[in-house]
Amino acid sequence: MTSGMCVRCGGHIAVPEKETVVREKARQLSDQASYPVIYRMLKGIVLCGVCLDSLPLIGHDICQRCGRDRELQVSIGDEGLCRDCVHGEDGQILVANRSLLRYEKGEKDLLGLFKYRGDERLALYYGTLLAITVQRYYRSMGFTCITTVPLHPQRLQERGFNQVDLLARYLGAAIKIPVRPLLCRTKDTPKLSKQKGRAARHESMREAFVWDGKDMPFAAKILLLDDIYTTGSTLRSCARTIRAHLGPSCEVYSLTIYR
Structure with a gap:
């Protein structure tokens, strides 16, 4: 299952492979109250799982x-x-x-x-x-x-x-x-x-x-x-x-x- 093209690498966005990364990044970026909102935004972002995982997030x-x-x-x-x-x-x-x-x-x-x-x-x-x-x-x-x-x-x-x-x-x-x-x-x-x-x-x-x-x-x-x-x-x-x-x-x- 794919959903669009990644804006960074140009590859197809494979939804199942991306899901694990989305959950990990949402936990990293949120507290309990903001997790659902950040999770939804990350899920919809036009990045494949590899590119999402490699984002240089500020700690x-x-x-x-x-x-x-x-x-x-x-x-x-x-x-x-x-x-x-x-x-x-x-x-x-x-x-x-x-x-x-x-x-x-x-x-x-x-x-x-x-x-x-x-x-x-x-x-x-x-x-x-x-x-x-x-x-x-x-x-x-x-x-x-x-x-x-x-x-x-x-x-x-x-x-x-x-x-x-x-x-x-x-x-x-x-x-x-x-x-x-x-x-x-x-x-x-x-x-x-x-x-x-x-x-x-x-x-x-x-x-x-x-x-x-x-x-x-x-x-x-x-x-x-x-x-x-x-x-x-x-x-x-x-x-x-x-x-x-x-x-x-x-x-x-x-x-x-x-x-």
Whole structure:
């Protein structure tokens, strides 16, 4: 018995062989309350059993602010924060980030196909991964809305779409939270992969966004969506702009596929 084609390897998805992996991963990613929901999402994800089993899942021992996996050989102190977060700037501008997967070589190639070719199957795949991440970490948060990191108009014209907007559409439908655009990007920054060092990335994102939302409560709890958390400069810049408009009673959390 098969059900579709795997988005990672292109092979047929053999349902009986996948079932054992689905149950194992659901136990790994959930507690008793969230197990049924995560199980159903994993069962429906467009991956074969082998590819599902090989996903580089972030473990349970993470930095409580940025969500970085201790397996990446990053020291996590007694306060639950990695070295970068202990010594980083901006304090609680961004309350926390959570991600599902480590950003490894094979993941970079697959994400590139989605970002620059817009394969709709990958939008559903990544949207499901994000919904699983919400169930794993943010299930009881009660977010006011989901918003996304916007592209600069020139970059949007070149690419033709914002891949994160596609993900937000799937995620919002899956977890029943409205999606609202709150920001506009006014600064066309170089790709972060082409910038050297945390300081350069931080400086490039300074005042890169402006408020573009309407009728938001000041005590809102915002879920800010992007595909990758690297240094966090982009997400913190977005969070800073949101809080500058809504005030300190607003809380901004971020959600990414990769960390």
